[in-house]
Amino acid sequence: MNVKFRLTIMSFMQFFVWAAWLITIANYWFGTKQWDGANFGIIFSTMGIASLFMPTITGIIADKYVNAEKLYAVLHLLYAATMFYLPQVDDPHAFFWVILVAMCFYMPTIALSNSISYTTLKNSDLDVVKSFPPIRVWGTVGFIVAMWITNLTGNKASANQFYIAGISALFLGLYSFTLPACKPLNLIGEKKTFVQKLGLESFKLFADYKMALFFVFSMFLGAALQLTNAYGDVFLDEFKLFPVFADSFVIRYSTIILSISQISETLFILAIPFFLKRFGIKWVIAIAMFAWVLRFALFAFGDPSTNLWMIIISCIVYGMAFDFFNISGSLFVETSTAPKIRSSAQGLFMMMTNGFGAILGSLISGWAINEYFTTYYTNIGPLAKHVNSDVNNGHLLTFLKNKGISVLQNGDLSRALDVKDWHNIWLSFTIYVLVIAIVFVIIFKHKHTKAEEKAIDAIIH
Incomplete structure (x- = not known):
C-alpha cells in the first residue's frame, strides 16, 4: 500500500478518535448526567494538564527505547480502553480522573503522529515539505467526519459518543502496528543534561x-x-x-x-x-x-x-x-x-x-x-416566564420531561433546572x-x- 495513503489513514483517524466526543461532551455532562457546571471546566483542563508533561515523556521514550509507531499504537489502545470505561462512571469527580488518564494517553499521540509521518516520508525519500501538508489536512477531515457521525447518529448527548471514540481508537491502535518501523535513534554519543532532555532549556x-x-x-x-x-x-x-x-x-x-x-x-x-x-x-x-x-x-x-x-x-x-x-x-x-x-x-x-x-x-x-x-429554577412559573411561555406549553413540558424533571401539583419542579x-x-x-x-x-x-x-x-x- 502507498506510504502516503497509509499515513493519510493514520492522520484521519488521529483526530477522528478525539472529535467523536470533544465537541459534544458538554451535552452529555449538562444534559444527560445533569452534573454541576462548576466542575465541567476541569474536564477541558485535562488536555492542558496532560500536555504539560506527557509529550515530553513519550518523546524521550520514542527517541531512546521504543519504535515510535509501536508506542503510538499502545497509547491508542490504552486510550480506547479508557473510552470504553468512561460511560460506566457516575460520579463527576471520578469522571475527571478517567478523562485525565485518557488525555495522558491521547495528547502525546498528536506529536508522535507528526514524528511518524516525518520519519516515514524521509525513509521513503519523499519531500516532507510537499508531502506532509496534504496528509495532515486529512486529520481535520477526520475531525469533521467524527462530529457529523456523532450528531447524525443521535449520540451528541449519549454515552455512545465514547464508544464511537473507543472503537475507532481500537482500530487505529491495531492498524498502527502495521506502519513502517520508526526506530529510536539511540544517540549514545550525544550527552544531554536532564534539563535538556525534558526540553526545559527553552x-x-x-x-x-x-x-x-x-x-x-x-x-x-x-x-x-x-x-x-x-x-x-x-x-x-x-x-x-x-x-x-x-x-x-x-x-x-x-x-x-x-x-x-x-x-x-x-x-x-x-x-x-x-x-x-x-x-x-x-x-x-x-x-x-x-x-x-x-x-x-x-x-x-x-x-x-x-x-x-x-x-x-x-x-x-x-x-x-x-x-x-x-x-x-x-x-x-x-x-x-x-x-x-x-x-x-x-x-x-x-x-x-x-x-x-x-x-x-x-x-x-x-x-x-x-x-x-447560571440561574436555578425550582418552580415552573418563573421558568415559563423566562422562556416566554406558560404552564401548558407543550414544548416546555416536553423539554422538562426529556430532562427527567416532573411538575408537581403546586407548580414546583421535582428538582432544580439550571439555565445559563x-x-x-x-x-x-x-x-x-x-x-x-x-x-x-x-x-x-x-x-x-x-x-x-x-x-x-x-x-x-
Whole structure:
C-alpha cells in the first residue's frame, strides 16, 4: 500500500478518535448526567494538564527505547480502553480522573503522529515539505467526519459518543502496528543534561523581555482557544428551551453547524502566506486575536432563527482566529530563537497555549459560568416566564420531561433546572479577548527581520 495513503489513514483517524466526543461532551455532562457546571471546566483542563508533561515523556521514550509507531499504537489502545470505561462512571469527580488518564494517553499521540509521518516520508525519500501538508489536512477531515457521525447518529448527548471514540481508537491502535518501523535513534554519543532532555532549556527565553511577553500573551489567549469547543454545542442545543427554536435545524444538527469551524480552518491555512507577507507576524497575531473577539461576539448575539447568519459567520471566523495565531506564533518562535533550542522553544509555545493557557481558561470559565451566569429554577412559573411561555406549553413540558424533571401539583419542579445566560457568557469572553488584543497591540513592539522575511518567502514559494 502507498506510504502516503497509509499515513493519510493514520492522520484521519488521529483526530477522528478525539472529535467523536470533544465537541459534544458538554451535552452529555449538562444534559444527560445533569452534573454541576462548576466542575465541567476541569474536564477541558485535562488536555492542558496532560500536555504539560506527557509529550515530553513519550518523546524521550520514542527517541531512546521504543519504535515510535509501536508506542503510538499502545497509547491508542490504552486510550480506547479508557473510552470504553468512561460511560460506566457516575460520579463527576471520578469522571475527571478517567478523562485525565485518557488525555495522558491521547495528547502525546498528536506529536508522535507528526514524528511518524516525518520519519516515514524521509525513509521513503519523499519531500516532507510537499508531502506532509496534504496528509495532515486529512486529520481535520477526520475531525469533521467524527462530529457529523456523532450528531447524525443521535449520540451528541449519549454515552455512545465514547464508544464511537473507543472503537475507532481500537482500530487505529491495531492498524498502527502495521506502519513502517520508526526506530529510536539511540544517540549514545550525544550527552544531554536532564534539563535538556525534558526540553526545559527553552525556559531561559523568559529572560528576554519580548519573548517573555509573547509567551505570557500566548498563555492568556490560550485560555480562550478551547472555550467554543467546550461550550459551543451545548450553547446551541439549549436553545430548545425556547419554544420558538425547539424544532429548528440548528438544534437538531448543532454539531454539524459547528463543524463549519473546522472546514474554515482548512481554508484559512491557504490565506496565511498572503497575510504574513502583507502585514507581518505581529499584525497577523493581532488579527487572530480580534478574530477571536468577533467569534465570541457573534455567538453572543446569534440565534437559530433571524440571527443564524451570526452563528455561521462566527464559525467561519474561527478558521482565521485559530490558524493565524498558531502558525504565526510558531513562525515567530522559529525566527526568534537559536537553532539548538528551537525545538524546545516550540514545545514551550505549545505548553503555554495548550498547557497552562488551557488549564487557566477551563478552570476559570467553569467557575465563572456556574457562579455568575447560571440561574436555578425550582418552580415552573418563573421558568415559563423566562422562556416566554406558560404552564401548558407543550414544548416546555416536553423539554422538562426529556430532562427527567416532573411538575408537581403546586407548580414546583421535582428538582432544580439550571439555565445559563449564554448571551452574557459569550460577551464576557468577548471583553476578555478584546482587552488582551488591545494590550498586545500597544505593548508588544516588533518589526520584521530578515530571517522572518526569508521564512515567509519560504512558505509562499
